[in-house]
Amino acid sequence: MLSLVHSNDSIKPRSEIPLLETSDLTKTYSIGGGMFYEPLQLQAVSGVSIRVEKGRTLGIVGESGCGKSTLSRMLAGLTPPTSGSILLDGCDVTGLPNAERKRVLRDVQMVFQSPYSSLNPRMRVAEIVREPLDVHMRSLSKKERDERALSILNRVGISREMARRYPHQLSGGQQQRVGIARALVSEVRLVICDEPVSALDVSVQAQVINLLRELQRSLGVAYIFVSHDLAVVANISDDIAVMYLGKVVEYGRAEDVLQRPRHPYTQALVDSANIPDPVLEKSRKPRILTGEIPRPTDPPSGCRFRTRCWMAQDRCAVEVPALVRRGNSPQAVACHFA
């Protein structure tokens, strides 16, 4: 077996057991099918191995349908993986009995793209944020739980007065703040943010990004930050994993991946991000990919990117490139020729 990212020479010094680590995580959906048809197999996430260090941020970027949400939901314990393992503090949670797994995964919370639909419309903001404590922290008195909810709400910029309102009485940005407060109210160590700013007005996105960064600094919580927007991921992440059709194609420290992308897909993704600098934008010649993302029910053989790759050779159609590091390169790349 080739050395994968999470083996000895990992991205960051292996001082301790990572907070979260996955190995060959895979999710296959069966879609359609009936009495006369075989269902189609759709590998939404295929052999993903990532690790998240305490108090750090792993960004996951890729275009729609590449499996980001499926991966997020597996890591948060909301979707069972088809195969592979998820290790929290070195302990495999996929093998645990249900009740035990739920208890362990309490440390992992999720923030969703659509703030409104993830908040109970019939509850007041303060109750929404207090709810996880009502369930998991019965040892605290009601007053203590209330105080704790109001205190985290205050930290995310929601006043006591706003805490009495219902979600629909808040703006999109404020709703997302409530979603973040709810995720952080119990003693959480990892928050999985799935497109947390994508639904917000451009003028509000920076508020939420800055808030997440500030909370990380003060609470020491780790993030998995998922977005289709490379510039947003670049702003908040320490490490970045780039996904294409269910697979991680490049994985490394953010500055390496962004400044010296090695996988052709990452290179195209970096090139496709427009910078608000008209002189620079008009002078550069971005690498433009031809074609579109193939159907995930029928992915290309060998390298899944090969139908759009300008470097593809015969070998790419037969052999699946493993995510490995070559030479002194700090980042792992899944390409035969990168």
Added chain:
Amino acid sequence: MGLQPKGATVRGQILLGKDDIQAMAPRARRRLNGQRVSLISQDALSALNPCTTVGYQIAEVLMVHRGVAKQEAMARAVELLSLTGIPAPSERVNHYPHQFSGGMRQRALIAIALALEPELLIADEPTTALDATIKAQILTLLASLRERFGMSILLITHDMGAVARLADRVLVMYAGQAMEVGDVASVFARPEHPYTRALLESMPRLDKHGALLEAIPGTPPSPSEVAHGCPFQPRCAFAGDICREQMPPAVERSNGGHVACHFALREMNYA
């Protein structure tokens, strides 16, 4: 503020751009529409007729407006699909919209819009619903078609990066009001309106990854809120009393164009 058609850009309350055209008398509008001005919208799927082939929808424009015979119009449809970068256009011409991917539909919509060789192409959020690599394809396509047809593009978008890539001039709008207009290089390098500046500072950018963003406080006003003074005043770091009371008049920018702000950020603020 005059709106310059050549590669100009509107952002913010995008409906205004459309309203201008819709405010015309129906007959004048119909004549304008498609003949000299074409519109491509963000939602390509609902803009296309699901019941006819993509090729026929292109050909139909030529048959109705130019009286071109069907066979010739269909041949032109194939050419237009090819021009917009659709592979195997002579097969694709007989396909229905649902057989096209999102990026392909956007290209088909561009092909329809180009059928009459308009002087002005209005592109309303043409890349908003698209993935990053497809968005890059469409922006590049629009730039090359602009050269080829010698037409102007009015790009309506919230994407400052797309503006930087495509536009020559930019009109920045907030809550339905024009805030700043001018040469895009000058406006982006030396924004004189606090909103333009705040928007640029708050954007995460790849060339400055990891930098703390300067967030704009507050939220955009809802369309029903009527502001007396400057609509940006509640969120503006430079606002004074006058901003609450009076809508600022448009004044000239130092490097050409106009800015509507009582405290426009002049050259010296950048020293």
